[in-house]
Amino acid sequence: MLDLAEPHTDQPAPTVAMLELRGLHYTYPDGTPALRGVSLRVCAGEKVALVGPNGAGKSTLLLHLNGVLRAPEGAVLVDGAPVADTTIRQVRARVGLVFQDPDDQLFSPTVFDDVAFGPLHMGLGEAEVRERVARALAQVGMAGFERRMPHHMSLGQRKRVAIATVLAMDPALLALDEPSAGLDPRARRGLVQLLRDLPQAMIVSTHDMRLVAEVFPRMVVLAEGQVAYDGPSAPFLADSALLERYGLERP
Amino acid sequence: MTLAPSALDRYIDSKSPVHALDARVKLLLTLACILALGLLPPGAWAGIATIATILWWAVLRARIGLGLVMRRAFVALPFALVALTLVFSRPGVPLLRLPLGPLTLTATDAGLIAFASVLVKSWLSVQAALLLTATTHFTDVLHALRALRLPAVLVAILSFAYRYLFVLVDEAQRMLRARECRSAELPGQRPGGSIVWRATVVGQMVGTLFLRSYERSERIYVAMLSRGYSGELRALHHRPLSRREQGLLFVGGGILAAIVFLTYVAGGGPR
Amino acid sequence: MLFENLAQQILLGLHIPDGFLSVPVSALWWILTIAALAVAVRQVDGLSERQIPLMGVMAAFIFAGQMLNFPIPGGTSGHLLGGALAALLLGPWAASLVMACVVALQALLFQDGGLLVLGANIFNMGIATAFVGWWVGTALLRAFGGQRWGLVAAGFVAGWVSLMVAAILTSVQLVLSGLSAAIVFPAMLGVHAVIGIGEGLITAAALAFVVATRPDLASTLTGSLGTDAARRGVGRGALAGITGVGLAIAAGLALLSPLASGDPDGLERVAEDQGFLERAQDPAYNVLPDYTIPGLDGPISTIVAGIVGLLIVFAIAYGVTLLLRGNKAETPR
Numbered sequence: 126m127l128d129l130a131e132p133h134t135d136q137p138a139p140t141v142a143m144l145e146l147r148g149l150h151y152t153y154p155d156g157t158p159a160l161r162g163v164s165l166r167v168c169a170g171e172k173v174a175l176v177g178p179n180g181a182g183k184s185t186l187l188l189h190l191n192g193v194l195r196a197p198e199g200a201v202l203v204d205g206a207p208v209a210d211t212t213i214r215q216v217r218a219r220v221g222l223v224f225q226d227p228d229d230q231l232f233s234p235t236v237f238d239d240v241a242f243g244p245l246h247m248g249l250g251e252a253e254v255r256e257r258v259a260r261a262l263a264q265v266g267m268a269g270f271e272r273r274m275p276h277h278m279s280l281g282q283r284k285r286v287a288i289a290t291v292l293a294m295d296p297a298l299l300a301l302d303e304p305s306a307g308l309d310p311r312a313r314r315g316l317v318q319l320l321r322d323l324p325q326a327m328i329v330s331t332h333d334m335r336l337v338a339e340v341f342p343r344m345v346v347l348a349e350g351q352v353a354y355d356g357p358s359a360p361f362l363a364d365s366a367l368l369e370r371y372g373l374e375r376p
Numbered sequence: 377m378t379l380a381p382s383a384l385d386r387y388i389d390s391k392s393p394v395h396a397l398d399a400r401v402k403l404l405l406t407l408a409c410i411l412a413l414g415l416l417p418p419g420a421w422a423g424i425a426t427i428a429t430i431l432w433w434a435v436l437r438a439r440i441g442l443g444l445v446m447r448r449a450f451v452a453l454p455f456a457l458v459a460l461t462l463v464f465s466r467p468g469v470p471l472l473r474l475p476l477g478p479l480t481l482t483a484t485d486a487g488l489i490a491f492a493s494v495l496v497k498s499w500l501s502v503q504a505a506l507l508l509t510a511t512t513h514f515t516d517v518l519h520a521l522r523a524l525r526l527p528a529v530l531v532a533i534l535s536f537a538y539r540y541l542f543v544l545v546d547e548a549q550r551m552l553r554a555r556e557c558r559s560a561e562l563p564g565q566r567p568g569g570s571i572v573w574r575a576t577v578v579g580q581m582v583g584t585l586f587l588r589s590y591e592r593s594e595r596i597y598v599a600m601l602s603r604g605y606s607g608e609l610r611a612l613h614h615r616p617l618s619r620r621e622q623g624l625l626f627v628g629g630g631i632l633a634a635i636v637f638l639t640y641v642a643g644g645g646p647r
Numbered sequence: 648m649l650f651e652n653l654a655q656q657i658l659l660g661l662h663i664p665d666g667f668l669s670v671p672v673s674a675l676w677w678i679l680t681i682a683a684l685a686v687a688v689r690q691v692d693g694l695s696e697r698q699i700p701l702m703g704v705m706a707a708f709i710f711a712g713q714m715l716n717f718p719i720p721g722g723t724s725g726h727l728l729g730g731a732l733a734a735l736l737l738g739p740w741a742a743s744l745v746m747a748c749v750v751a752l753q754a755l756l757f758q759d760g761g762l763l764v765l766g767a768n769i770f771n772m773g774i775a776t777a778f779v780g781w782w783v784g785t786a787l788l789r790a791f792g793g794q795r796w797g798l799v800a801a802g803f804v805a806g807w808v809s810l811m812v813a814a815i816l817t818s819v820q821l822v823l824s825g826l827s828a829a830i831v832f833p834a835m836l837g838v839h840a841v842i843g844i845g846e847g848l849i850t851a852a853a854l855a856f857v858v859a860t861r862p863d864l865a866s867t868l869t870g871s872l873g874t875d876a877a878r879r880g881v882g883r884g885a886l887a888g889i890t891g892v893g894l895a896i897a898a899g900l901a902l903l904s905p906l907a908s909g910d911p912d913g914l915e916r917v918a919e920d921q922g923f924l925e926r927a928q929d930p931a932y933n934v935l936p937d938y939t940i941p942g943l944d945g946p947i948s949t950i951v952a953g954i955v956g957l958l959i960v961f962a963i964a965y966g967v968t969l970l971l972r973g974n975k976a977e978t979p980r
Contacts, residue, residue: 188598191602193598193601193602214604214606217601217602217603217604218604221602222599222602224595224598224599226595228540228543228592229592229595229596229599230599231539232536232539232540232596232599232600232700233535233539234514234515234518234535234538234539235513235515238515238535241612242600242603242604242605243603243604245610245611245612246603246604246605246606246608246610247604251612251613254612272513272515274515274539274542275539276539276542276543290603291602291603294603294604406762407762407763410665410761410762410763411670411763413665413666414665414666414668414669414670414673414763415670448758449758451664451758451759455663455664455667458667458821458826458830458831458834458835459667459826461826461827461830461831462825462826462827465826465827465830490825494666494667495666497665497666498664498665498666498667498761499666500666501664501665501666501761501762501763502664502665502758502761505665505754505755505758505761505762506758509755509756509758514755514756517755527688529688529691529699529744530684530688530744530747530748532699532703533699533702533703533706533744533745533748534703534706534748534751534752535703536699536700536702536703536704536706536707537703537704537706537707537710537748537749537752538707538752538756539703539707540703540704540707540708541707541710541711541752543707544704544707544708544710544711545707545710545711545714547711548711548712548714548715549714551715552714552715571717571848572848574717575717575845575848575849575852576848576852577717577852578715578716578717578726578727578849578852579848579849579850579851579852579853579854579855579856580852580853580856581715582712582715582727582732582849582852582853582856583852583853583854583855583856583857583860584856585708585711585712585715586708586712586736586853586857587857587860587861587864589704589705589707589708590701590704590705590861590864592704593700593701593703593704593705596700596704597697597700597701600700605696606696607696608696609699
């Protein structure tokens, strides 16, 4: 395993990481190993890109962040506390997971119902729910779409609403799976702006190296279930040999 | 069964007193209207005409093309073939004899009246349902059903079904298109294999669609878990019906009940 | 637009519009439907919360699956209603709820089938197809001992029988509402005996495909073959009871209605109508056995038509099952 990790000097380094993964191992039910000892720390407000070829374990890793999948070996710590049955509800409020296909993420018949789903299941009162829905939709620039059906919206709009569904839960960390996949150039530009503007910490899986260059100062390269690189994006993206080795494209 | 956008769809977001009405009120009045039509005996033309007048007035109030609603309401027409036999099977004054080879069919006045009544009542009932669909978002109908005490599980299943209907119909149509693109016909050759083979192809398409749907439902479940779902279905509370809405329900229901009642008093009950 | 797809309109033959059923008949089947769905909801409540999104997506799947069709010579096409398939993939409970949602959505969104008659439509196309499809399919599978060809055969018969039962129930309701039994029964059963072949073929092929591709997903089906599963469902007995009661009431009323109407004039025309139908019919009808008994008078002929229509399907299925069971008992596995 190649280790080019360097200390970050451009980021403030708090003592307790917002998210910490310690030696995560996970094997699919059919026996294929997916994660083989992944360790990672993400601090508050930090924006991290997660790259690597298909099958490298990116999506599997994201599913561990809010306890949908539980690794038999290793630990996931959110705010210093391990993810367990007793903490799972708090963890899901802290870590907002957004799936690649907005048709999976948006499962309610209207935008309002969908964005309200998280706050409602957090047990918030009606006024608070409505306020959070309005705020989250405004944040992603989708105010006024409350009564629309996801099916009748463009992919870019659906991706924005998908992000709003977790923003309404007021998370400290966003975990996004391929947010720019399939977007046309204009929708993509809007997404880049949105990701830059959001104050939350982020861990975003992507194949889009331009997106990495534009938004993420730090990148983590996953290969065959292991962290192959964890460090600043700029030098990695400038190194053709490294990019070639992990099947990535120059931005 | 067709999902082609209906000409009535474009009215869904227009503004009118009917559109503004609470979905619960509209749903109940629609059902009451269809029930009243069902209760009217054959040949109760005065009662049927009164209900039709009220219905068409509501259609006009909703600023929807009346002709369009009337035309769209013919969807049930093929079913009328079954009812055609009423013309020849009711006792009454013979109107017409149709010699068909060795036998003769006799159309009677009572048969004709029964047949015409079924057709008109069915046609008006579909118009009432169309008015509801054209002026009410289906999500509001779902909320209304929940408020009217349909079990939460059923409403939840209906919501998911409605949400993914269009997604899966798109997938089904892509499959059909892909099959079409590979279905060529050569001159002089019998196209397309046996019926069993064709059915097997469709069966495999259905199976594929099932697997994709099943896997999608797994992803949806994970998405729900990620947002705090723990098996309990929560929804915002429904506001109680206003006094005006309650009044409207009672007046509407009362008028329909009166029409049915007066018909029976005047006609001495159903034949 | 009206006649662009003949097959869909024939399938509409099961989606009764408002106006064709009398109010008492509609009410009776609303009661039966509500009772059955109440049991089903309770059953599903006991299952995991995982079931709710699954059943919603499955309802959408059945809806979309009904659009997949294949051409049959003669201008029509074969396609799926889906009750038996849903039951064999999800179990009769979940399938009843799924199919109820499909039928309700078709009525509420697209006016395929009426609202006042929705109870009857849900019972015919949802509950009866799911339950009968499950019962016939699993009974045959057990009789065939879980062979692959057995799966195909069981799927085919379950699909065909489920559609016939839906057609019988629809006919019974129409007859109870005053339509002529001598026309309705042969017409509905004749058309659906043919359409049912498409239903059966697609059900069998889809089932075989799913079992071959993801055997883990067919666990509802394969799990039912274990002996413990047969005893597990008290609730399944309840649904069986409700379906049975529905069929029994249908049979009883069908039997009594021609006598009760006291309308000799109408009944005398039955024979004429029968002749009329013979002439007007699609070639497809020839497949159908004649439901009037030659030499019998109108009323008796009508009654016989009702009983025969109701029982023939069950007799065939039951007979086949018995035969196969008998064979299997002789050969030790």
